[in-house]
Amino acid sequence: MYAILDIETTGGQFNEEGITEIAIYKFDGHEIVDQFISLVNPEIPIQPFVVKLTGINNAMLRSAPKFFEVAKRIIEMTNDCVLVAHNADFDYRILRTEFRRLGYDFNIKTLCTVELSKRLLPEQTSHSLGKLVRALGIPMADRHRASGDAMATVKLFKMLLDKDLDKEIVKELIKFEVKKGIAPKLMDIVENLPSKTGIYYIHKENGGIIFIGKSRNIKKRVNQHFTGITKSAKKIQNEVFTVTYEETGSELIALLKESQEVKIHRPIYNRMSPKSNFSWAVYVEKDANGYLNLKLQKADGRKKEVKSYTSLQEGKDALFRISSHYHLCQKLTGLYETKTHCFQHTINECDGACVEKIAPEQYNLRVQAFIENNIFDNKTLAILDRGRTISERSAILIENGVYKGYAFYDLNYQINNIEILRNIITPMQSNRDTRNSIQSYIRKSKTIKIINF
Known part of the structure; x- marks a missing residue:
């Protein structure tokens, strides 16, 4: 659990500042579960430049609670949490100073989003909160007020968790929980998981990842691991300490993340899982008469494929649909073996490419249309899909045919500028696997929207 906060102060001499406003959002890594926002009477004057910056003046604070009156609530909000702030050293120092005046030793583990952003967003020219949120398209209200800055830090931290592919932030939290002696039972773990689409990580006690999976229902899938009787399920049940997860909304993002995360972390029990791959592919070859033929063959990494499939039957079924949609000859797509014309020509559903009744140039235009619609080469586009909440959407960026990454964005923020998208993507x-997964999802999904840049 994280306590994400921001503090506004009076300004003044080092360690003599007083708190004028505090905002704390309790964040479980996915959503805010509690909050505390309050003006605070510092009992000393506010520096004029601070009044100008924040809009908080001495008159506003006369009836506000003094720090000792809110101290208990602050301890409740931060207890058993990691404190997260933008420039955490400052906020932590101010809090410790205020508690020290009350004779209490306030001690807590901290995380600084300035340091995290420098590590995870090195391409950004500035790591100040205002400039970062503008560059990343994070909506922000009430700049230089505690609640506005703390909420912006929550959204920034959420993005940094996405960008942390090595899971260092999550692993550190697990180690923190181990020190506290928290060891949830399997039933408790499942109870706290969402019945939503995303990716999940099964951790052992030192925070290491032993299995990564994706599902349209995370709770249901993890429960299957915990009730399974297979050899790998039993091993997972014996070794699991906790399960973390990331909601994605989009099934495609979950699929792409699972594929990459397994390659990065190489969890021991993923190696025991059956692998699904795209072992058949469609290739284009020109025959002796100049016609472009579609060939469904075993996948060959040395050749340029147009589409790929997990089985021969899936590939054949797709070729029948492709032949019908683009008015292609079944003989030239390998679906009808004959030395003369194809059967479709007999019933007037093929215009005779199989017996050279139409020119190769005319027929090849239809084949090229199929290729253009199903290959990413040189295309720059964004695939827009569901987000994690009703007020959010997801975007997958493909640039010059190369998959670059994914992002989540607020519905009020329109993705029509590729520069903004480049800034916010993970x-x-x-x-080949990512390209095939994306193409396969585009074929099947009815929820996506594609923007071409």
């Missing part, structure tokens, strides 16, 4: 690896 970078991902592009390979």
